[in-house]
Amino acid sequence: MALVNVTINGVQVQAENGALLIEVAKQNGIEIPAFCYYEGMSLQAACRMCLVEVEKAPKLMAGCTLPVAEGMVVRTESEPVVKARKTTLEFLLSNHPLDCPVCDKGGECELQDMTFKYGVGESRFTEIKQHVPEKQWSPVVFYDAPRCILCYRCVRVCNEGMGVGALGVSYRGVNAEIIPSNGDHLECDECGSCIDICPVGSLTSGIYRYKTRPWEMEHVGTVCTHCSNGCKTTLGVRNNEIVRGNNRDKSGINGEFLCVKGRYAFDFTQHPERLQTPLIRNAAGELEEASWSRALKLVAEKFKALAGPDFGVIGSTRTTNEENYLLQKFARTALGTASIDHHRTGDVVTLIDSLSGKTGQLATAEDLYTSKAVLVVASDLSQQQPLLANKIRANVRHHKAAVYTVTPGPVREDKIARKAIRIAEADSLAGVEQLREALSKEAELVIIYGDAIQGEKVRQLVAFGESLGIPVKYVALVDYANSRGALDMGLLPDLGPGYHATAPGRSLQQMLDDPKLAALWVVGSNPLKGGKSLASTNAFVVVQDLFLTETAQRADVVLPAASAYEKNGTVTNVCGQVQRLKKGIETVGSKADLAIIGLLARGMGVNLGKVDADAIFAEIAASVPGYNQLPMPVILTGGAVQTHPVNGGVPPSSVPGIIASARDTLFTTGSLTRYSKILNEVLEKPGALYS
Amino acid sequence: MKLFNEPSPLETKIISFRFGLENSASIDTYLAHDGYKALRKALEISPDDIINELKASNLRGRGGAGFPTGMKWSFVPRASEKPKYIVVNADESEPGTCKDRLLIQHDPHQLIEGCLIGALAVGAKKGWIYIRGEYNYLIHIMDKAIAEAYKNGYLGKNICGTDFEFDLYTHTGAGAYECGEESALLESLEGKRGVPRIRPPFPAISGAFQSPTLLNNVETFSSVPAILRMGGQAYADLGVPRSGGTRLVCMSGHVNKPGVYEVPLGFPLMKFVNEIGGGVWKGRALKAIIPGGSSSPLLKAEECDIPMDYDSIAKAGSMLGSGGLMVMDETTDMVKVALRIMRFYQHESCGWCIPCREGTTWLKKMLQRVSDGHGQTRDIDLIGDLAQNMMGRTFCPLGDAAAMPTIAIVKKYRNEFEEYVARNPFASPELVSIA
Amino acid sequence: MTFSPELEAKFADLVTHYPEGRQRAALIPMLMFGQEEVGSITPEFMEEVAKRLGLNTMQVDEVVGYYSMLHKKGMGKYHVQVCTNVACMLRGGAELYDHACHKLGLGHKEVSADGVISLEEVECMGACSWAPAIQVNYDFHHEVTTEQLDTILEGLKK
Incomplete structure (x- = not known):
């Protein structure tokens, strides 16, 4: 240029x-x-x-x-420019209600700031202002037309940014106003991007309205705990309560993007059913409240007694890398078991093995924004991986990227796709093959695949990609905030941290099905969801969780755990990018899983070294391949760094494992969703995949 | 259809000469009176020759802006791989203007022929006539004429036995002054809100359906056949330098014989009012003239002794605009005129940009208040100042259109505003400061 | 939603007027011509047009709100529109409108109880040289006096 x-x-x-x-x-x-x-x-x-x-x-x-x-x-x-600005602001303020003292936006309003900097001090407007009543469009979106300055940012972010197009402009002149998709209400992603992008207090959030003045909040930059995309979210905290989630500073891999879950679904932290004290099953067979010391003592004693190969450990897809690392280390050393697993939602393992001996072929979220072409296989990306979908949309908008989809039903990406193949998930690879000619003409490609591609199919897909003769990167999609970290940290029955082979143990399903299982320790997971039961009726079950889940109801001891918004640590997103969690609020009654593991170890007389997040991350950096060259300053300052798992030496899984995405939609993420009041309220119709 | 007003012997009838004929809208009448002769000539010469004739004719756009038509036609990239389109602006909405209506009503084939010549000049195969919604009856007339043209081989494939093909359709508006602005018209044509587009690109490069588009006013297209028949130079000679030919001027207001009359560019304004229009009605004196539609600043009686051509009127501080000439007698209440004009622009502001949306609304409220007898002295200055603050700062010319007449009226008839304020018993000379 | 065969034929023809893939262009004509038959721009009508043109209803709603001749609220069988813009005002348009208001007992955009007549003060309708002018539905009446207006209105009531 x-x-x-x-x-x-x-x-x-x-x-x-x-x-x-x-x-x-x-x-x-x-x-x-x-x-x-x-x-x-x-x-x-x-x-x-x-x-x-x-x-x-x-x-x-x-x-x-x-x-x-x-x-x-x-x-x-120059003088004419300064005057023009003053008069434009004067025009704007003529109809704009000067209700700043009761406006949510007051203090962070662009119109206020502009008037402060460029405006005149007085108003010459003495006429009657145009007024129309405020409207509520959804549980989370309110629209106050008189405050609206018609900048059309909301319309564009919804249409161009989100690909939804649920906002429009109707009427004209001074009566012109923003209208919602369905006459008097919105049917949309409820992502709230429109509210965030509104320069004034015209669009306001149902969650945040009248809760606080902006300057009374603490702003804590952390990572969203819902899906696997790892969006940075800035929690607005007031009086130890999260009142807002957004990312207006555009930091992190997501810029200012957040979906409904990232922006609003922090409210589970305040749910009345949140566990605040340990529970122990009493003689009558009922769970009763107990002190932490009593519960920890009981568990430590039992663990010590039951340690051995028949001890089962199920880890979490939401707990931190440090917690996952410590859990597997504790299990493999102190508890002497190889039966460690977690709810696996995508086949990352085979991908890493398939790329054996190659480097730089795991795509980052940023790659989806810059790559000249993207192929989506068997995933409803906008529902399940909203940030990745958003990156692709932006890529198309800004760089005219070529998008190809191979899905069993309609997906939002079809609209921007060069070619959309509709084919059953089981036949996805045949669909991919149909695109061979088109894809081989692209300059580069990122292939994203869902859980339908696993095992041998992953190898075939990689073989396909490698045969195109162009640079290809891959993303194996997983479901949850630290699904990838759980894999990387070795919450697997046959692989330790960094995908190093270990002595094989039981998979998650095998643990549930084994009548001989002596004990089951479930950390932040709900394997008995959906009416499943534990074959071993005598197994001593300990569950660490936020809520009394189906699994917790089966437990002998339930230990209330802290959520991701209540602790420090790191998590790894779907693209292998490591980011830092920062504690937003203090817990009441519950403890972070890391602390619980540490206390149990101490109770058992096991020395796990210093149990705090930083110390364990240092241990991870020192010992886990892929995590050993992460630039700490970047992570500590809220950046994201991609790990580089060792490509090679990962043997194919000898243990039959189940890899199955929970098929969450935009409005669900496992158990947490159920305890988010707002997610349950916004559903006009539940989000659905491929529709 | 009968004429709405008697023609004047002082007219120079170049594009309105068929108006009085029996069945003037029919193709038979048209063919019997030089119809489609210009097309046949155009088919024999090159597109560049057509454009050169137009350039020689000094024809300037009759919609209001007065842009040289030949130049506009030359901007359309004939070599572009995209399809080229013709769009006729028949969204005649500028208050004071009612000429395009007659051109379609009395001589629709002349417009069709103009479109065909335009299509030849730029290589278009399709065109639309965007007719304002209120002119519903003209759609029927136009559709009938188009059907006749198809039947007689002047539209469709193999026009006049050549390989030239062209399809023409009518398209109705639905009530929006803003759609007279060419880019807003194109948005409306595409089935959207009539909000103007960011320019560049101009319609010649990216117009209807993002393709190169030749967009002109009805009268502009209707003038083209005559120009080709008589030759560009001869047409230009009818007018004055830089403003060639004749145009339809719509005289309204306080005159004895209001009507639409065709006169050469440069025709003396006062002669037009007094001799063609029969002078100011009821024996009253002339107070002011709005020369080119309500967006043109009015001229006081003493400023009106000028020829009607683009440059002369611009020199006098106004615009020839769309040819909507409104005459006001000595009894006219200028505050009411200013209010009515602002009410119109406020109603028609599309709302896209801030200065226009808020400016017209504020001004309307103030003018209404002054007109209702609640004005303050400071309001008078503020009206002028707000209008000035809209000038040149809006997204499209509508803001200017609202501001220009307001500025002129306040400046030229300040005394009338002062009289209104003087009648307000609660008028205070100074604004009382809050602090 | 179904329309008369004539309107259906008109709709079918309309969409052929525009380039392939640009059928949205038929939106405003469809709304205008359809309104004559349906009576107003009803939600059902908007939905139907949206469906036929591959739009969502909001996109139609955006357009309907913009244009002053598209009425969500039904106007009378005879919609009397009186121009009061400058050219008409200079020749008595405002007085004519006031007269119509009093005569009909209606205000701006109001409909008579029997739904026969509605009144609207409109902007310039392009009859400036023959002012003051009114339109009843799409029919122009030029140089209308109050007496003539009375006659016209009487005629409508029959």
Whole structure:
């Protein structure tokens, strides 16, 4: 791209020919204010805040739509420009209600900020303001038309960003307002992006409304605990209560993207059924409340007595890497068992083995935004992997990426796909084969596959990819926030941390089915969900969880655990990117799983070393291949670093394991969903896959 | 159909000469009176020759902006691989304007022929006539004429026995002044809200359905056959330098013989009012003239002694615009005029951009208040200032269209606003400061 | 939702007027012509048009709200539209509208109890040189005096 010389406010700068003036100015530290201009979205030129003076132009020009050209001379702070901004703000404020003291947005409102910086101090408007009542469009979305400045950001983020298009504009002139998809209400992803992107308090959140002033919150940047995509979320915490989740600072792999779960479904932390004290099954066979010391003592004694090969351990897809690592270490050493597993939701193991001897072929979330082509196999990405879907949509929008889908039913990605193949999941590979010619013409490709591709099929898919003759990267989709970390940390009956072979033990299903199982320790998992039962009726069962799940109801001892929003540590997302969890709120009555494991070890007289997240992460970094070269400063400052599992030396699983995605939708993630009031409220119709 | 007003002997009838004929809208009448002769000529010459004739004619767009038509036609990339389209702007909505209605009503084939010549010039095979919704009856007239043209081999395939093909359709609007703005019209044509597009790209490059599009006003297209028949130079000579030919001027308001009359560009304004229009009605004196639709700043009586061509009127501080000439007598209440104009633009503002949406609304409320007798002295300055703040800052020209007449009226008839304020018993000379 | 055979034929023809894949262009004509038969832009009608053109109802709603001639609320069998814009105002358009209001006992966009007549103060309808003008449905009446208006309105009531 050719460079041109542009003079802004007397300073000569170089810029790419045709770049938008507003961006060129920003790159050179000059702010051209705007409401409707939003990086990455289509241009509107509607708010007129960005008008600047361009030499030789007969009138002020909109900086947001003005491509720079050689010799252009621009003034952004000249008298006509300053006056134009003042008057535009005066026009805006004429109808805008000045109800800032009771507006949720007060304190972080762009209109306030703009008026503060560019506006005039007084109003000349003495007429009656246009008023229409506020409307509620869904449990989470409220719309106050008088506050709306019609910047159309919400319409664009919904349509272009989310691919939903549930917001529109109707009426005209001063009566123009935003309208929802279904007449008087919204039927959409309920992601709340529209609320976040609203520069004023026109769209407000049903969760956050009137809860707090923005400056009274602490802002804690952590990682969403729901799906596997690992979006960074900034929790707004007030009085030890999470009142908001968003990512307005655009930090992390997700930028400002969050789905309904990331933005709202933190409310499970406050659910009244949240366990706050340990439970022990009494003589009458009922679970009764007990002190931590009594419960820990009982469990430690029992564990010591029952340790051995018939001890089963089921780990979690949500607990931290540190907790998972410590759990398997404890199980394999102190408890002397190889029967360790977790709910496996995607075949990462075979992928890593298939890529044996190769490097750089595991895609990051960013790769989905930059790759020239993406192939989605057997997954309803927008429902199950919302961030990845969002990255692909942005890639299409900004780079015209080629998208191909091979799915059993309609998916949102079809709309942007070059080619969409409809084929039963079992025949996915045949569908992929149909795309061979098209794919081989692409410059590069990322292949994303769901749980229908496992075992031998993964090898076939990789063989297909490698035969295309172009650079190919892969993502094996998994379900939960730390599904990938559970695999990486060796919560597997035949593989230890870093996919190193260990002596084989029972798989999860084998543990459930084995009548001889002496004890079962379930950490943050609910294997008995859906009416399943434990074959070993005498097994001593200990469950660590947030709620009294089906599995917890079978337990002899239940230990209340902290959620991901209540602890520190690291998690690894679906693309193998490691990120840091930061404690948002203190727990009441419950303890972090790491602490529980440590206390049990101490109770058993086992020395696990220093049990805190940082120390164990250091141990992981020192001992787990793939985690040993992670740049700590990046992780500590909230960045994401991809692990590099050792490609090779992973033997095929000798233990028949079950890999099955829970087939969650946008509105569900396992047990947690049930305890999120808001997720249950927003469902007009439950999200469904392939429909 | 009978004429709505008697023609004047002072007219120069170039594009309206068939208006009085029996069955003037029928193809038979059209063919009997030079119809489709220009098309046959156009078929024999090259597209560049057509455009050169137009350039020589000094024809300027009759919709309001007055852009040189030949130049506009030359912008359409004939070599583009995309299909090229013709779009006729028959969304005549500028208050004071009612000429395109007559051109379609009395001489629809002239418009069809103009479209065909345009299609030849730019290589288009399809076109639409976007007719404002209120002109429903014209759709029937136009559809009938189009059907006749198909039947007689002037539309469809193998036009006039050549390999030239062209399809033409009518398309109805649904009530929106803004759709007269060309990019908003294209949005509306595509079945969307009539909100203007960001330009560039201009319609010539990316217009209807994102393809190169030749978009002109009804009168502009209707002038093309005459230009080809008589030659560009001869047409230009009818008018004045830089404003060639004739145009239909719609005279309304306080005159004895209001009506639509065809006169050459450069025709003296006062002669038009006094001799063709029969002078100001009821023996009253002239107060002001709005020369080119309600968006053009009005001219006080003493400013009206000028020729009616683009440059002269611009020099006098107004615009020839769409040819909607409104005459006001000495009794006219200028505050009411300003209010009515602003009410119109406020009603028609699409709402896309802030200065127009909020500016027209604020101004309407203020003008209404002043008109209702609740004005303050400071309001007068504020009205002018707010209008000035809209000027040149809106997304499309509607903001300017609302601002220009307002600025002119406040400036030229400030005394009338002051009289209104003086009648307000609660008027305070100064705004009382809160602090 | 079904329409008369004539309207169905018109709809079928309309969509052929636009380039392949651009059938949305038929939206406004379909709404305008359909409104004459349906009476107003009902939710059911919007849904039907949306379905036929491959749009969602909101996209139709956006358009309907924009155009002043598309009415979600049904107007009378005879919709009397009086222009009061400048050219008409100069020749008595405002007085004519006031007269119609009093005569009909209706205000702007109001419909008579029997649903026969509705009234609307409209913007310039392109009859400036023959002002003041009114439209009853799509029929123009030029240079209308209050007496003529009375006659026209009487005629409608029959």
